[in-house]
Amino acid sequence: MGLLIQLGIFAALLALGFLAGSRAERKHYASIREREAALRHILLVPVRRAPTRSPCRAQLVCGSVVIGMDYFKMTVAAFVNILGGRINAYETLVERARREAILRMKENAAALGGSHIFNVKFSTTNLRGQNNQQSGCVEVVAYGTALLPVRLEAGN
Amino acid sequence: MAKLLLSTLEAIPGATITKHLGLVQGSSVRAKHMGRDLMAGLKNMVGGELKGYTELLQETRDEAIARMEAEAEAIGANAVLNVRLSTASITSGAAEVFAYGAAVVLAQARS
Numbered sequence: 001m002g003l004l005i006q007l008g009i010f011a012a013l014l015a016l017g018f019l020a021g022s023r024a025e026r027k028h029y030a031s032i033r034e035r036e037a038a039l040r041h042i043l044l045v046p047v048r049r050a051p052t053r054s055p056c057r058a059q060l061v062c063g064s065v066v067i068g069m070d071y072f073k074m075t076v077a078a079f080v081n082i083l084g085g086r087i088n089a090y091e092t093l094v095e096r097a098r099r100e101a102i103l104r105m106k107e108n109a110a111a112l113g114g115s116h117i118f119n120v121k122f123s124t125t126n127l128r129g130q131n132n133q134q135s136g137c138v139e140v141v142a143y144g145t146a147l148l149p150v151r152l153e154a155g156n
Numbered sequence: 157m158a159k160l161l162l163s164t165l166e167a168i169p170g171a172t173i174t175k176h177l178g179l180v181q182g183s184s185v186r187a188k189h190m191g192r193d194l195m196a197g198l199k200n201m202v203g204g205e206l207k208g209y210t211e212l213l214q215e216t217r218d219e220a221i222a223r224m225e226a227e228a229e230a231i232g233a234n235a236v237l238n239v240r241l242s243t244a245s246i247t248s249g250a251a252e253v254f255a256y257g258a259a260v261v262l263a264q265a266r267s
Contacts, residue, residue, distance in 0.1 A: 143164060
């Protein structure tokens with residue numbers, strides 16, 4: 001009986017994770033695509049030195065997000081991990097997090113009036129959950145330098 | 157330049173580095189209260205963004221950057237170049253953010 005209840009809870013969590021998780025992922029991807037189209041005019045330039053000599057104001061811009069996996073994906077990932085191979089659940093998780101972080105950084109730059117972001121760096125961290133287990137949530141930070149034009153009369 | 161300038165670039169267009177003051181760093185470790193951890197745990201069942209943790213890490217990062225800025229100002233720099241950020245998960249529910257960069261004195265180039 002106890003085993004049956006445990007199995008029931010497991011199955012319910014699995015179903016909940018699958019339904020809610022895939023719905024959340026679809027919505028998130030739709031929102032990412034929409035905002036990416038809106039922010040396409042802001043360019044990311046991964047070079048270490050800005051290719052300009054004219055004076056401008058440099059400003060650190062930054063975007064970050066923490067995204068968690070659902071229960072279904074976590075279970076599937078655990079199984080695939082035994083067999084080896086591509087873990088699609090993790091791939092979409094990290095991709096979503098990275099695209100979201102880039103978008104937030106771009107929004108930050110857009111709010112300041114920047115059009116290019118130079119020397120973009122990423123940092124990805126796996127956050128540990130309760131009991132120090134892998135929790136399946138990932139933080140991605142994207143940061144770079146937005147160069148903003150200075151008004152000439154304000155210079156010197 | 158009144159405010160400290162932070163940048164991931166190695167050189168700022170239109171400005172020259174007159175003095176290198178070495179590496180400056182700042183770090184911060186923070187945790188959320190149990191309630192937030194619990195909510196994040198529940199949210200983790202269905203997937204999606206964990207806003208509580210996003211916020212937590214943002215606050216931690218701001219703190220780390222502020223400490224780095226304070227160190228740079230204390231040694232007389234007016235800019236920190238080549239800034240890097242790194243996050244590490246220390247224990248459950250706590251994260252460390254580490255910010256570091258090169259403290260320099262910048263002078264506006266005259267053309």
